[in-house]
Amino acid sequence: MKLIDEWKQLLSGELDRPAWRDEEDGREALMPGAEESHSANSGPVDTFQDAPDSADASDSSDSSDTSGSSNASGSSDAPGSPEPYGSSDSSENGPSASSLLRAVERCVDDYASRSEYLKALSILKLASASGLPDDCLKPVLKELLRVQSSRNRDGQDPLPREFLGTPRLHIAWSVLTRDRLAIVPDEPILGSDCWIVARGTDVGPTATPWALVWWGRTEVAGKVRPAGRRTVSRRKLELTAAVALLGRANPRQGPTRFTAQITDLTPRGAGIEVKDRFDRLHGIQLKDKKIRIALCVPGRGEPISTLGLICWTEEKGDERDIRMGIKFVDPMPEFMEGVAELLSGRRDVQYLWNLIESNIGQAENTGKLGNA
Amino acid sequence: MIQLPNHTWAIAGGKGGVGKSLLTVSLAYWLGRLKNDVTLLDGDLGGANLHTMLGLRIPHCTIDDFILRRVPSLDHLLLETALPNVKLIAGGSDVPALANPNFGQKTRLVRAMNAIDTDFLMVDLGAGSSLNTLDLFLAAPNKLVVLTPQPTSIQNAYGFIKAAFFRLVSRGLRGTSLQDLLDPANLRDEGAPQSAEEVLQEVAITEPGALPDIEERVANLKIHIIVNMVRAPKEERVGPVVSEVCRRFLGMETTLLGCVPYDPQMEKWAAVMDRESFVNRTAEGGALRASYDIAYRIAERTKNKDSTATKWIA
Ligand SMILES: Nc1ncnc2c1ncn2[C@@H]1O[C@H](COP(=O)(O)OP(=O)(O)OP(=O)(O)O)[C@@H](O)[C@H]1O
Numbered sequence: 001m002k003l004i005d006e007w008k009q010l011l012s013g014e015l016d017r018p019a020w021r022d023e024e025d026g027r028e029a030l031m032p033g034a035e036e037s038h039s040a041n042s043g044p045v046d047t048f049q050d051a052p053d054s055a056d057a058s059d060s061s062d063s064s065d066t067s068g069s070s071n072a073s074g075s076s077d078a079p080g081s082p083e084p085y086g087s088s089d090s091s092e093n094g095p096s097a098s099s100l101l102r103a104v105e106r107c108v109d110d111y112a113s114r115s116e117y118l119k120a121l122s123i124l125k126l127a128s129a130s131g132l133p134d135d136c137l138k139p140v141l142k143e144l145l146r147v148q149s150s151r152n153r154d155g156q157d158p159l160p161r162e163f164l165g166t167p168r169l170h171i172a173w174s175v176l177t178r179d180r181l182a183i184v185p186d187e188p189i190l191g192s193d194c195w196i197v198a199r200g201t202d203v204g205p206t207a208t209p210w211a212l213v214w215w216g217r218t219e220v221a222g223k224v225r226p227a228g229r230r231t232v233s234r235r236k237l238e239l240t241a242a243v244a245l246l247g248r249a250n251p252r253q254g255p256t257r258f259t260a261q262i263t264d265l266t267p268r269g270a271g272i273e274v275k276d277r278f279d280r281l282h283g284i285q286l287k288d289k290k291i292r293i294a295l296c297v298p299g300r301g302e303p304i305s306t307l308g309l310i311c312w313t314e315e316k317g318d319e320r321d322i323r324m325g326i327k328f329v330d331p332m333p334e335f336m337e338g339v340a341e342l343l344s345g346r347r348d349v350q351y352l353w354n355l356i357e358s359n360i361g362q363a364e365n366t367g368k369l370g371n372a
Numbered sequence: 373m374i375q376l377p378n379h380t381w382a383i384a385g386g387k388g389g390v391g392k393s394l395l396t397v398s399l400a401y402w403l404g405r406l407k408n409d410v411t412l413l414d415g416d417l418g419g420a421n422l423h424t425m426l427g428l429r430i431p432h433c434t435i436d437d438f439i440l441r442r443v444p445s446l447d448h449l450l451l452e453t454a455l456p457n458v459k460l461i462a463g464g465s466d467v468p469a470l471a472n473p474n475f476g477q478k479t480r481l482v483r484a485m486n487a488i489d490t491d492f493l494m495v496d497l498g499a500g501s502s503l504n505t506l507d508l509f510l511a512a513p514n515k516l517v518v519l520t521p522q523p524t525s526i527q528n529a530y531g532f533i534k535a536a537f538f539r540l541v542s543r544g545l546r547g548t549s550l551q552d553l554l555d556p557a558n559l560r561d562e563g564a565p566q567s568a569e570e571v572l573q574e575v576a577i578t579e580p581g582a583l584p585d586i587e588e589r590v591a592n593l594k595i596h597i598i599v600n601m602v603r604a605p606k607e608e609r610v611g612p613v614v615s616e617v618c619r620r621f622l623g624m625e626t627t628l629l630g631c632v633p634y635d636p637q638m639e640k641w642a643a644v645m646d647r648e649s650f651v652n653r654t655a656e657g658g659a660l661r662a663s664y665d666i667a668y669r670i671a672e673r674t675k676n677k678d679s680t681a682t683k684w685i686a
């Protein structure tokens with residue numbers, strides 16, 4: 001099934017995208033919707049708007065796979081309309097739709113079995129955008145939402161229920177279809193509500209690195225969705241922090257600054273990971289060093305920051321990755337508020353505890369945090 | 373569910389032993405002193421003890437008599453107390469099954485409460501968030517939640533408010549496809565909504581038609597907060613803390629009605645509870661004095677509510 005194969009190529013980063021440079025608008029065309037994605041107050045979010053595969057599908061498939069590609073190109077004709085796909089009459093393309101559905105199911109299962117949930121969800125999203133009826137796809141999502149994990153999931157995709165912010169099918173489906181998926185140039189600053197699903201490099205002369213990005217920014221009923229993008233999972237790049245070491249290694253230099261990925265976050269501290277490509281941190285005794293750490297909370301203009309202490313460090317592999325455990329030192333209430341926002345799950349209870357702690361400061365109860 | 377009259381105040385707290393009953397008695401005392409007829413109703417249907425605080429060891433009639441239809445109206449149950457202008461309808465605890473009245477019994481009770489001729493009806497509710505407690509609480513136009521600065525009490529108070537919120541929303545969902553959404557039996561399911569936000573999302577997506585009604589219900593849910601047993605000024609902040617969380621996560625405004633200090637005299641008296649000495653023994657302490665201010669506010673608010681039914685001051 002051609003369409004599915006292309007999706008798989010896309011998700012494995014193997015897809016070459018010569019069509020990019022053919023686009024008139026150049027860059028803009030590469031990141032449809034990206035502009036709005038970052039503007040603060042853009043009102044209700046449209047359904048999947050980009051259908052990044054669609055251009056490909058129509059360009060590269062020689063119309064041999066009629067149902068798939070015609071639907072896919074249809075989708076780019078009607079971007080942003082509320083229900084552009086699901087309801088198309090399927091009497092003509094019934095048989096191929098059902099075989100497509102089976103292929104989708106298999107593909108989703110396949111990714112899910114490898115815990116590659118973002119890819120599994122992306123397949124669903126692509127399938128929905130290319131016209132497979134919601135009713136057929138929802139049961140597949142339902143299965144995905146069931147997935148719970150007790151294993152250590154370090155470095156893996158967030159669970160579908162975490163990522164979509166809810167275990168409930170209706171909401172999850174709505175989030176899935178309203179979020180955006182787009183192919184953008186792979187640049188360091190993508191924003192903290194971006195999740196990189198796949199990365200690849202365009203085989204053209206400029207060898208542009210690209211990323212398939214999922215913008216988890218859907219708001220429903222005027223509210224930001226609960227966990228979803230705010231879940232600080234252990235996936236890279238969804239949340240970066242700016243860190244400055246206090247005290248100077250060399251009195252003539254300014255403070256050492258670096259950016260780090262947040263790999264773990266609690267109201268007490270954070271686990272961060274730094275790529276020390278230029279060995280700037282080499283030779284510095286990092287443990288017990290005081291730092292200032294700043295993070296961006298989606299939806300807030302100003303980053304939040306606090307003093308912190310590096311409690312432990314660990315060199316990772318032979319690359320120059322350094323992991324650190326940071327403890328927040330005397331965080332201000334605003335900082336704690338921001339952190340509470342970033343944390344998933346029972347945000348209200350978490351938030352309540354944080355407020356109790358910062359206002360009344362009953363340290364003896366801190367053990368109850370989270371499971372309260 | 374029918375509403376209780378405008379002069380009804382329901383006092384709840386989520387956690388046991390936070391001082392709901394003592395506070396109810398103190399407030400009733402002051403409202404009585406302010407020349408109002410006050411009726412106390414022990415709404416702790418499982419563990420009534422208000423009568424003990426008012427010096428009545430074994431009340432000769434209790435609310436059970438009404439529920440079992442031994443008396444036709446609640447007026448027959450009014451007991452004199454040692455406090456001027458304060459009467460009591462004692463709670464029963466001898467028939468355990470009545471701790472959990474059915475819908476018909478509850479409706480009849482609420483109707484009868486409407487019929488009591490009094491200036492203030494104060495309903496002291498039991499601890500916990502049982503459906504009966506929630507329903508009585510929601511039926512009262514004036515709602516009071518008592519908490520102490522203890523973190524567990526703060527959390528239980530918030531939990532109670534949230535449970536009331538869920539209960540209210542679930543009533544708005546009756547007859548819709550989401551009517552089981554907040555069924556307590558289902559709330560433990562893995563897919564059950566965990567926050568008000570999720571509930572509203574689901575309503576917005578699945579039953580958008582029901583949303584305006586639910587939003588209106590939520591907007592009308594006004595809860596007053598009293599912080600009891602405050603031992604240090606910073607502990608007064610728990611009121612605003614709970615308000616903030618309610619505003620943010622339940623989209624609901626709460627009003628801080630006042631703080632009552634921890635008062636050793638109150639505690640001492642509570643250990644004995646001899647009939648005549650409630651006022652004498654606790655008059656010197658800060659708790660009774662602080663409850664005067666609160667009683668005064670309650671009187672003001674009730675008056676305002678009575679005259680301009682919908683207008684609410686502050
Ligand atoms: N302001 C106060 N200062 C000191 N102690 C107090 C104060 N208020 C209440 N207490 C203490 O708390 C105890 C419990 O009070 P009370 O019985 O009124 O609580 P309650 O919330 O009604 O409990 P229950 O949930 O069991 O009905 C009292 O016995 C008293 O010792």
Ligand SMILES: [Mg+2]
Pocket residue numbers: 392393394416421496
């Ligand atoms: Mg009591």
